[in-house]
Amino acid sequence: MSVKKRLFLLTVLSVMMLLAACGGSSEAEGSTDAKTSGESGTGKVYTLKINTALAQTDPIYQGLEAFKASVAEKTNDEVVIEIFGNGSLGDDSDVLEQAKVGANVAVIVDAGRLAEMVPEIGILSAPYIVDNYDEANKVTQSDLFKGWEEKLAVEHNLQVLSFNWYQGDRHLLTNKKIEKPADLKGLKLRTPGATVWTETISAMGASPAGMAFSEVYPGIQQGVIDGTEAQHPATFGANLHEVVKYITKTGHFQLVTGIVAGADWMAELPQEYQDIVYEEAQKNGELASQNTIDLLADFEQKMIDAGIEVHEVDIEPFKKATETVYEKLDGYQALRDQVNDILGKK
Structure with missing residues (x-):
């Protein structure tokens, strides 16, 4: 075994031991971890720890709380969901690796990240691939998407619980006013590290920088990056409106995400x-998504009231600029055609 692989396995085992010992979560007092290895009521108690980069103010986080409550009620508290906000369990990719090897963890994750394992699924994170949540949801309920889910489970031991958690459309956050792609030249913008995301930001004219979402606020404040791109609930939840002057409403990504756990862990549950x-x-994904949609304007107004400038722009130049993403990434032209067939678009 190589030194690199040995170190990785030691890291995964260490994190798993830490999770087993950890009694708290960022969202609740009185952890139920003490019951994970014992008996309660009529049977064993199963605990799933869900990691999310989002804050408690986010409607998706609140949807996870509702998911937690409904699962507990319907299983007589024998399936316990614990929520860890602000990425407190670690990077999404690390949590997915833990889930693969049987840890009782899950993560709210986007298709771009999952594309590292199932490349086709990344089309859902491509620029302007869908126009709204309804279109995104139609794709994720299709047979095409179900095939990608099966591949993720069979080949990578990861199970999608549902993929209908809509976080909103993503916009540009900068301290420079942006009106067209050319205005992004020379700017370094944070975006998730998945290839489709970084290629999109490059195509728009900026330099992509990968970093944890929790590091964006100090990164902008200290001049490490010039800005980022994000959806309104996350922008507000991370207080990013305090360190940028402008939000430019490009809507380049419609961020639909899912809860992904380990397939082995799910198989341990009674049917x-x-x-x-x-x-x-x-x-609860549907309910949280609708709540997100209903609150987008409210989040925007709160940030305007706090002093940020929000600008509507002509998105056609940004659409045109990002066409190169479909040309550059293998198979994306054909995948877009398949998505358009599902949506009835020419």
């Missing part, structure tokens, strides 16, 4: 409980 988890993940 009845598996069904409940899937059903409640789907139901």
Whole structure:
């Protein structure tokens, strides 16, 4: 075994031991971890720890809390969901690796990140691939997407619980006023590290910088990066409106995400409980997504009231600039055609 692989396995085992010992979460007092290895009521208690980069103010986070409550109620507290906000369990990729090897963890994650394992799924994170949540949801409920889910489970031991958690459309956050792609030249913008995201920011004219979302605020403040791109609830939750002057409404990504856990962990649940988890993940994803849509204007107004300038721009030049992403990434032209067929677009 190589030194690199040995170190990785030691890291994963260490994190798993830490999770087993950890009794708290960022969102609740009185952890139920003490019951994870014992008996409660009529049977064993199963605990799933969900990691998210989002803050408690985010409607998706609140949707996870509703998911937690409904699963607990319908399983007589024998399936326990614990929520870890602000990325407190670590980077999404690290949490996914832990889930692969059987840890009782899950993560709210985008398709771009999952494309590192199933390349086709990354099309959902491509620029301007869909115009709104309804279109994104139609794709994620399709047979095409179900095939990608199966591939993720069979080949990578990861199970999608539901992929209908809409976080909003993403815009540019800068201290320079942006009206057209050329205005981004020379700017370094944070974006998630997945290839489709970085290629999109490059195509728009900026230099992409990968870093954890929790590092964006100090990164802008200290001049490490010139800005970022994000959806309104996340921007507000991370107080990014305090360190940038402008939000430019490009809507270049419609951010639809899913809850992904380890396939082995899900298989350990009694079938009845598996069904409940899937059903409640789907139901609460829909509710959280609608709540997100309903609150987007409210988040925007709060940031305007705090002093940020929000600008509407002609998005056609940005659409044109990002066409190169479909040309550069292998298979994306054909994948876009498949998505358009599902949506009834020419």
